[in-house]
Amino acid sequence: MVHFAADGRPLPTPTPITAPYFDGLREHRLVLQRCPRHGYFFYPRGRCPVCLGDDWEWGELSGRGTVYSFTVDRAGHDPALASRIPFAIALVDLDEGPRLVGNMMDCAVDDITVGMAVEAAYEDVDDTTLLAFRPAG
């Protein structure tokens, strides 16, 4: 579910299961669930997507990863984000395994490449913090 920021931007509405992830982002920490057999997984859910076990624990990740792929939205596919174009959307493979999606910050859209090293960045919007990525420092 989404709700909308004061500037019209769509924001995530956490559920009882995903709330700890979003609470972590608000503290500028990346925390995901870790299955004792299959490691970290994303997105948060009640059972490990490999074994359906429910004996996972929350753990904090480095936030470091590499760009698996990306695109630059130049058309405003979401009219609510039209004022932000051009903006980059990246799929990032974290060093610990899971693949996440986020916008790229602190980097010209034309400077992004597949395989570039990135680190987690945190974008505070109203009462929510969104996960983003920036070139690794």
Place this chain on the structure above:
Amino acid sequence: MGKQAAAIAGLTEWAPKRVWDEPMFTMEACARLAAEVLADAEVDKGEVDGLVINGLRESPMFAPSALAEFLGIRSNFNEVVDLGGATPAGMVWRAAAAIEVGVCETVLVFCPSVPAPPQPGANGGPMKMKMGAYMGGEVWGSPQGQFEIPAGLVAATPSFAMAAQRYMAAYGVSEETLAKVAVDSRYNAQANPLAVFYGKPITVDDVMSSRYVADPLKLLEIVMPCYGGSAVLVTTAERAARGPHRPVYVSGYGEHLTHKSITYAPDIVDTPIRLAADRAFAMAGVSPDAVDMASMYDCYTITVLLTIEDAGFCPKGEGGRFIDEHSLRYDGDWPLNTHGGQLGMGQAGLGGGMSHITEAVRQVQGRAGERQVPNCDIAYANGTGGMLAEQVALILEGA
């Protein structure tokens, strides 16, 4: 030897249009499509005992029974298929399988995509095609609404653009090679009066100079959303043999999916097409080099490149060279999407996906007119749904 229990015996297809000036309820559209496809197959409505739809705007619940009631059909097989762009191909094999196991004999498969008459009190005005960018992902509890939508990963184009970007980094295909797919499709559309781009050929330069929509995809590499509609009739091989057209066996089929959002695709350049196509070819007992024409879902140019590779027509990484070395035109050495594809014909909602099947059927039946591929006996047709997510492959063979 592939399956020969069920065959496509008739079809109907409306010209896709950007603006639809004859609004219809979905049920009314189905009635008109039914009348047309029954006439084409020379089958009486009383013989129909199966219905396959994607849903019914006028009856979101109990959709098949609402349609049976509306059409006056006593139906033994009633299916709602929800596979995005792969829905039409998924509908056809489900109908064929139901006929093979004997639960029904003659199935109408509907793909209407037209606007309803204006609701009293709602704004009028011309009805242009519009699709919600969130595609239902905004509902409570949806992972897509919490992770993809806030990042702007909405609609379909950015997801396919990321597949193209990854592919270019991994295998180095040029944007000009991808553009050729759009150009050859447009060439084919010039032989299809139903095509929205009939009378409007394009060049590689046109594609290259069109604006970037989501890097690296440009405007002319992206389908034009339209209204339209189509239907096919699937029946027993025995009944099809008594019809006016060459029966087209649904001789092999396969389906595969793993994810909804592209973020969670196991590998965005090695797609679910592979497993769907492998199963379809194995079931039909033919190899890719036996195919006389291919009808590949082409929401974007990159979709065609990935389908050529993953369906087994060339090795992974050589799709670009394959496209450069072959003419994909109806009069070329490797006829592909001879109706113009959706890139050239327009994407009439579900009818866009069905256009790959109707065209393959026309070619195998020998009624493709100016764009007929000589001696066309075996066609490969497939559907791609969502974000390179749902995959259905069909082998269609003439009796």
